[in-house]
Amino acid sequence: MAELPESGKRAPVDELLALVTDVFVRCGMRGDDAALLADSLVYADLSGIHSHGVLRVPEYIVKLTTGGVNPVGRPALVRDVGACLVVDGGNSMGQIGMDFATKQVIERAAIHGIAAAGIRGSNHSGAMAYYAQQAVAHGMIGIATTNALPTMAPWGGAERILGINPLGIAIPAGEERPIVFDAAFSGSSHGKIRIYGQKGWTLPEGWALDREGQPTTDPAAAIDGLLMPIGGFKGTALALIMGVLSSMLSGAAYGTELGDMESGPRPGQDGHFVAAIRVDAFEDLAVFKRRVDSAIRQIHDCRPAAGVERIYAPGELEFLRQEEYTAQGIPLNGVTLADLARAAQEVGIDAGGYGWLAG
């Protein structure tokens, strides 16, 4: 993600987790749910994916207090045929239902070798990698995807009817770090385009279409227009498919049924999809991991293009950031810090103990 300028301040992970958990508890959530929600946001910041990190706290406070999400909503299995599950999030924060579904799917894949769940009655659930990656410790490949508010047109169109519907996939490795993919089917995001707009920069090609469906490099025309899919019809088709998996297997709202970017999502209507594949249902896990290690090392050893210093496997940069930020604190920009301080105050937290938060 493109970043705002750093504030020069770093938040220690444990303190950031404690603060954000406290914020959500004061919005009426149970302690364990609040801790999970905080963990999912801090995980994204730790990975450098700040768009899905604690910058969401003010928006989440609104969801929990006046936005119609149930702070004590409980997810439940509403359909169970062994390897296939439907989870109703009970209008809890999306992370609560998705985490519940992920853990159920991992349990079921341990039995059946493969399992999947559709999730309905849900809300924004953060970074898909947070769920996909949970499968890895169990020797499984994890898959997670979600429906999102429409920001793309089908290829050839000029109307927002498709979400960028991100997909996360995680694959266990041996000595190397796991392969972790998490990306949307658009060339960019509204967040990035807004930052380019603030800086007065021209957008790279391939990011956006204007409201007539023509390519544009003007941030204002892009915000008013459409996100551009990756690979033309390929990106919109994959986004459509992720939307169908995420909403129509569980009975959640699809695309425009969920709402639009202007008025936001209708609470408790979002949907997601998670699946897990147990490697040793197919192949000896140690053999598989050795082969994944080899594929990763082949990427490291690949001759780089001019100007490229090092080639990373999918997810590797995020792991390196997690390691650095865990040791040295998470760099957060000034806007996010100010928003967090305001949020803490709003819910009645004395943030004096968090030195990194002070302006």
Added chain:
Amino acid sequence: MAELPESGKRAPVDELLALVTDVFVRCGMRGDDAALLADSLVYADLSGIHSHGVLRVPEYIVKLTTGGVNPVGRPALVRDVGACLVVDGGNSMGQIGMDFATKQVIERAAIHGIAAAGIRGSNHSGAMAYYAQQAVAHGMIGIATTNALPTMAPWGGAERILGINPLGIAIPAGEERPIVFDAAFSGSSHGKIRIYGQKGWTLPEGWALDREGQPTTDPAAAIDGLLMPIGGFKGTALALIMGVLSSMLSGAAYGTELGDMESGPRPGQDGHFVAAIRVDAFEDLAVFKRRVDSAIRQIHDCRPAAGVERIYAPGELEFLRQEEYTAQGIPLNGVTLADLARAAQEVGIDAGGYGWLAG
């Protein structure tokens, strides 16, 4: 796919199927296997995906006669844990093992709701949609992917170590045609780039990198260089993941282990992956189909970009071609027709009965 100029001739589907089946029988295949192989190629031509159609016949004759593929190779289940299977193709033509695996997976998904198979001991298996689509008639979502010879670098690299590893997904609809996606994770293909080269055209942006990993619009530099992924790191990561699923769950050769574009694939080493998700393990099938119909109609009703006449759902153009070509014959270009005539002669077929084939 970009097309060579049409010959003006159309091959009746039944005659084309009969001819190509006969060719493969004369290469030593069983009648049923030959008919399946011919059907998979003709299906691609019927869909307008000629790159995976009967233009492959000469290449397949070589595979079957001197290339090391076993014309009477038999696929077998070598691992079976209910919802998870490993199939060894027995060095049969890829279509034989993939079709066997697809039918097994559909049977298993009927029981478990979801099922998957890794396939090894295989060879080039044609268009992924041919397999994914089989699930649709059973009220299932079908998924098929394959390993391919390396033609891409990981993002930032300049060496061919990743295949474009296509993915096929098919989703049942009700009154509308099913959603069928089938595409590789590259912006284009070697076949298309060669056609641009023959015509002396400049390539569109986003198709290719030169051998130093820099974007190029020169077909010669592209052929000597790399296919460009869709969405930068997103396309290479998804290709990597499809390669892992297709080879490392079953013990097939991965990427460079399979061979290279110069010397071709090592026979009997290729791998694939298929999965099926039974919709009514999650949701009432009629409800699901109605919702998919709505999503497709929303695409049809989407305001088009300037210059666009009609917006199609994924796979719809291919269905329209199938309908037209079934009724009126399949248009084949002169090169493909000449190659077919030569192939027929080579295996001792008197092609006099096929008027559309004569030069």
